[in-house]
Amino acid sequence: MTNSLFDLSGKVALVTGTSRGLGQYLARALASAGADIAMTSRDKQSLSAFADEIHAAGRQTFSVDLDVRDENSIRSAVASIEGHFGHIDILVNNAGCNIRKPALDVTWEDWNTVLDTNLRGSFFVAQAVASGMIRRGYGRIINIGSVTSVAGYAGLGPYGASRGGTRQLTMSLADDWGKHGVTVNCLAPGWFRTRQNEVMYKNEAWVEYLTDRIPVKRPGRPDDLDGAIVFLASESSRYVTGQTLLVDGGISTGATKATL
Template sequence: MTATPAGSDLAGKIALVTGASRGLGRRFALTLARAGADVAVTSRTLDSLQEPLGEIAASGRAAFGVALDVTREESIRSAVAAVEERFGRIDILVNNAGCNIRKPALGVTWADWNTILDTNLRGAFFVAQAAARGMTSRGYGRIINIGSVTSVAGYAGLAPYGASRGGIRQLTMSLAADWGPQGVTVNCLAPGWFKTAQNAVLYEDAAWVAELSSRIPLRRPGQLGDLDGPLLFLAGDASAYV
């Protein structure tokens, strides 16, 4: 874990991170905890949250796990209500839950499309909506929607995923306009090429990694710690006008 960036003290804040059982979500949750926030984490099953809950607790912060299926409206409502009951409020939402199915566009089925869009876009909106009800009533909130390089660029084999992530970018701008007057900032953190469970198979191809790295100014793919600073900036008071 890298050092906590200056100006990113989140002491006394309550954060909710969806899709936090592994990968970026797990990293985000621990990063927020190490900056001083108490953190609620979600996954479809509570069993998959035991390790991240242990990491948060080991950092000295309160940890709370909730089962959440972002494709189900009632699950979203009950999960957010459970977090608010446990901590009293939600100050920071990291909308990270997502999925992908890699297929050529001609092979994408109706079910594939619905699975990806229902999880990545519809789910993100309704989680944000549920959390924002309390945030707007209190006049404070930080919502960070997790996008992707596919939010701004197109790639073969990723039509539904790219549509969902492009939608996240536009959704973020709309929600920022909606809730900004009530003191809630809404931003999109769109990582470039980072190795995660979703794309790990790509990184088994050394030639592909070399070609990818040649197009990145720092000549390497992103590492999880590279997102700590941007996350904490958007989650904290330093980004009050962003």
């Protein structure tokens, strides 16, 4: 095996939702492997510091406004990126949101906000990017899912529905586009500390409970995703498509402490 299997030099990666959190870590990992980065936010001014960081690491960047709940915004952003770089080789569908509520308290608007962002947005961004990939006969699409793609948790009804849908969408698009040289996979993190769930990690009892349920006995660190994202974006995964790669410390095994 050679390093060329994981080399992204000359590739352009579009990572949505890069103003904070895991989006920045994923983009940073791809840049470290050699990719130039197209980054998005609903306010591209919020990306300036991160763009400077990627530039300092020797990679090219391009920042665009993108609201994944707006079809015109999606098409305009993709067209701008293709106009700037000439092509998009890798898409990381990372932009997402969550609203945590007991199921009886979820409103119609809560549901629409989460599903429109996480599921509908991912589909239409993938659709917009895939047309160029198909013309060139090459592409890597990575939809960001979650351990909730395969497991249910109380208080996460809309979010779990969106992430379960992301897994199913991934398989459908893989079947659609595989013959064109485009692979589509789902990267599904487990419990990682982000700005979205920061409040939960302030509860020491909850963190202890969570850690006990994870076979490797700790929540995820953002750099735990580096190898997985580069693998799915690179030549090393050329025969992998339609799959969900769980990076969750084993929590999806359903294992609990044994009582003998």
